[in-house]
Amino acid sequence: MTGGRVTGGTGPVAVPDVLVLPGVLDPGQAAATVRSILAEQRADGGIPWFTGGHLDPWDHTEAAMALDVAGEHAAAEAAYRWLMRHQNPDGSWYSAYTDGVPTDRNRESNFCAYIAVGVWHHHLxxxxxxxxxxVWPTVSRAVEFVLDLQRADGTVAWRRDEDGGVPDEALLTGCASVHHALRCALAIAECLEEPQPDWELAAGRLGHAVAGHxxxxxDKDRYSMDWYYPVLGTALRGAAAEERIRRDWDRFVVPGLGVRCVSDRPWVTGGESAELALALWAVGESDRAVEILRSIQHLRHEDGGYWTGYVFEDDAVWPEERTTWTAGALLLAVAALGGDEATTTVFGGALLPTGLADECCAAEAR
Known part of the structure; x- marks a missing residue:
């Protein structure tokens, strides 16, 4: 396998200092969390949610990025080569696979775009x-598939159905993620000297919509991801990002337990909590980011993995699954706080191309 063999899930893992964070991960705990992801990676490079569970392209990529942070570059490359082999002729991936076989043939725009984030992180x-x-042709085809779903207002429809239809609907969380992916795709294009002016315009229009429309x-306002994703996806920075975080903090954050998935349910989830921590780091709120990460250590299992969520009114873990993407999101947040260059570059956003606003967006901004 190009790039070396995939590390086994039970062998020793030497983790870099960036994955050590007092009160969150010591060296042994960090190594165990990395092993928990490696243990789930299939021989073909695919990273399902958990053993026997399905794989989706977005969460597969999130886990691969965490492996790169840990120095497991061969395993991460194997994950990207899985995507290269399974890409559809139109540039998409299906929404879910089990044992490499599609089990949901819808094609979601943010799932297909996210490879650009992972590939740029891997290169850095x-x-x-x-x-x-x-991998460039794979990334390029994926971006073209996604931009074929961009609507007149700059937003991107959230999926193409199995029958080829496209719902005339856009999701804020998904579009914020696509915006981030387009910026990373532009960084890849610049590195390879492959100018993409259409992508620049598309990224600018989409970022404008996410930030201001x-x-x-x-309306998915009850979901915490719609709250913090415009920040995590780099569309909001500065005072606007700080105001957005402040506005709904008390609605979603449960002190000492983590972040609610939805505002009206007594359910905190590790993935949303870790992603919020990453967004907090990106806007200079490192102390609160660490506080959030410490608050979800009750989700940690002795094998180093993390339960997906916890229903605090019932004192119950739910669902009873430890997902690779939850562990991956936590490792990425810790890496950002630790100053890992690839992670800070990708999620900080300052060094990513911004895209170009069209004349209508520019006039509105004035």
Missing amino acids: ATGDDTFLEQ PEAFL
Whole structure:
């Protein structure tokens, strides 16, 4: 396998200092969490949610990024090569696979775009120009599939159905993630000297919609991801990001337990909590980011993995699954706080291309 063998899930893992954070992960705990992801990775490179569970392209990529942070570059590359082999002719991936077989043939825009985030992170972590050139056609086709779903208002429809239809609907969380992916795709294009002016315009229009036009999206306000994703996806920074975080903090954050998935349910989830921590780091709120990460250690299992969520009114873990993407999101948040260069570059956003606003967006901004 190009890039070396995939590390086994039970062998020793030497973790870098960036994955050590007092009160969250000591070296042994960090190594165990990395092993929990490696233990789930299949021989073909795929990373399902858990043993026997399905794989989706977004969470698969999130876990791969965490492996790169841990120095498990061969395993991460194997995950990206899985995507290269399973890409559909139109540039998409299906929404779910079990044992490599599609089990949900819808194609979601943010799932398909996220490879650009992972590939750019992998290149920054490894400096592997050869692999970047090899994966470029895959990234390019994925971006073109996604931009074929961009609507007149700059938003991106959230999926193409199995029958080829496209719901005339956009999701704020998904579009914020796509915006981030387009910026990373542009960084890859710049590195390879492959100018993409259409992508620049698309990224600018989408970022404008995410930052300033909530009416363009389906109302999912009760979901915490719609709260913090415009920040995590780099569309909001500065005072606007700080105000957004402040506005709904008390609605979603449960002190000492983590972040609610939805505002009206007594359910905190590790993935949302870790992602909020990453967004907090990105806007200079590192102390609160650490506080959030410490608050979800009750989700940690002795094997190093993390339960997906906890229903605090019932004092019950739910669902009873430890997901690779929950562990991956936590490792990425810790890595950002630890100053890992690839992670801070990708999620900080300051060094990513911004895209170009069209004339209508520019006039509105004035």
